[in-house]
Amino acid sequence: xxxxxxxxxxxxxxxxxxxxxxxxxxxxxxxxxxxxxxxxxxxxxxxxxxxxxxxxxxxxxxxxxxxxxxxxxxxxxxxxxxxxxxxxxxxxxxxxxxxxxxxxxxxxxxxxxxxxxxxxxx
Numbered sequence: 001x002x003x004x005x006x007x008x009x010x011x012x013x014x015x016x017x018x019x020x021x022x023x024x025x026x027x028x029x030x031x032x033x034x035x036x037x038x039x040x041x042x043x044x045x046x047x048x049x050x051x052x053x054x055x056x057x058x059x060x061x062x063x064x065x066x067x068x069x070x071x072x073x074x075x076x077x078x079x080x081x082x083x084x085x086x087x088x089x090x091x092x093x094x095x096x097x098x099x100x101x102x103x104x105x106x107x108x109x110x111x112x113x114x115x116x117x118x119x120x121x122x
Contacts, residue, residue: 045111
């Protein structure tokens, strides 16, 4: 009589191979989703930092407050921004630093932006 089909051992080996492949695919998918979330947070934090930097650049007050901070809501999440203005060796120039973090984790800075601001003429 001719044998047909697979033996139990062959089926168990095939099942183990498919289970291992399935776990690898699940881990890869999970890591991909986690990276997408981080990328989204980084992008939104950069938008907030850019907005705050533009507001700092158009502010006529010289030299401005040394430190300021605020909270903004974007994409249904609350974000905290902090601005620090530092004096440089040139009295007509200031370093403006903006850092952004999530309100749930205020000590973890997600994005930081720096620029220089010159004294307004007039």
